[in-house]
Amino acid sequence: MDLSVIVPIHNELENIPVLHERVTTALAPLGLDFELVLVDDGSKDGSTQLLRELSEQDKRVRVIELRRNFGQSAAMLAGIRESSGNYVVTMDGDLQNDPTDIPRMIAKLGEGYDLVHGWRRDRKDRWLDRKLPSLLANKLISNVTKFTVHDLGCTLKAFRREVAVELELYGEMHRFIPILADMRGAKCFEMEVQHHPRIFGKTKYGIDRTLRVLLDLITVAYLKRYAASPMKLFGRWALLCCVISIAMITTTALHAVLTQTMSAPLLVGSILVTGLAAQFFAFGWVAEVASRIYFAGREESVYAVRHRWDQRATAAQQTAAKSGIWRKAG
Structure with missing residues (x-):
């Protein structure tokens, strides 16, 4: 598999069909063997059934259904561990990230970079409760970690697989992926990407996440400087x-x-x-x-998979999934 596109999904019923169409259309010209890994993070709006139907219609679609809402970091980690692409791309399921930026990011990886992370320079969000807290948080994080970055909150990222599988994501750590990768010696590049206003559904982000991000920043700063020798x-x-x-x-x-x-x-x-x-x-x-x-190296996961729905699964796995037998990811 050349490329895995991983999208955490939580109550995005209206966005799923459009997301599928945009991603497949954007990747078609590349001529790559790709998969679209949709991680259902405890959706309650009917997204789960739609995702299952989509996996039956398109063999490139894989659906990972988690038992409950574990959060975006855990859902992203589940997608990474379940994927098989040499290149891994993560993006939001709210249609605000633009899949047409993916080819440019993959091309940048081809230049020798290990991680390309997006910068929503012209961000289409409310100023007071979205853009301003993000701006202040990015400046604070850059100063504390000494890692120059403009937009850690952008989910659109492209990695080499060997970098992606080394990530340990918990809490709100998905926001610190470039810093975590840099700690492992990855060569990172920040690229300006497009951003669109949300059309369907409600945002899952609020100003209340700022406190959680600040607490995780303390953890990241500690890990970066003293993880190997506390x-x-x-x-x-x-x-x-x-x-x-x-x-x-x-x-x-x-x-x-x-x-x-x-x-x-x-x-x-x-x-x-x-x-x-x-x-x-x-x-x-x-x-x-x-x-x-x-x-x-302790093998412990922060998520638990309920079912796997994709055409490449064996008959035994499909039977086990339909009967409610859970298989833990690892």
Whole structure:
């Protein structure tokens, strides 16, 4: 398989037929063997049935139905793990991303880049609750991570498969894909892409996601700098506390010698800071152990697949799916 286009779907009933037509039309001139992987992330509006029918009509369509709404990051990860293309493209299912940008992104991958991520320079969204928070968040993320980017929120991205399968997406981490890939040494390129206003359905994004993105930013900043050696972070604070503690103990001793009285605040403070240093060392040790476990490679998924519906599935798999037997992705 040359190319896999992965689209998380959550209550996009009206958009699905148009999405299918636009993607297949845009990719036809490339002459590539491609698949359209539609991940049903717990839809409740009838999208599930429509997706199943679409997979029966077009052998290039694969549908991954999740048991419930796990979120866009988990749905995207499910699509990546279930796909088989040498190139992987992700995009939204709301028709705001334009599939005609995909050929340009694939061409850029052909120039030697590992990841091409979109930049919605002329974004067709409301200013106050969509564009402004995104603008501020992108500037903050760029400053914290030292990764220059204009639009981390654009779902339209193209990867080489070896980069895509290394991604661990949870929480709202799909927004940080370029940074996560850069941490693995991927060569990234930001490309201006088209953006269209939403016509059907309701947006799933709101200003409430800003807080979650900021919390995930803390995680990304930590992983980028200290994932391989957490003791460098916690040990630094522990040593600082040790220096402060020694200074406070020395001051307490000099005060006792010169004034013949013991300074209770300094003594109690030195004890507390010493305890804090011990805690930082303990946190660092635990984090080091957790880091070793993480890099050892635990096979654990943040999503669970209910059914798989595609023409290439075996008869046994189709029978199991129809009978309600769940097969975990891995």
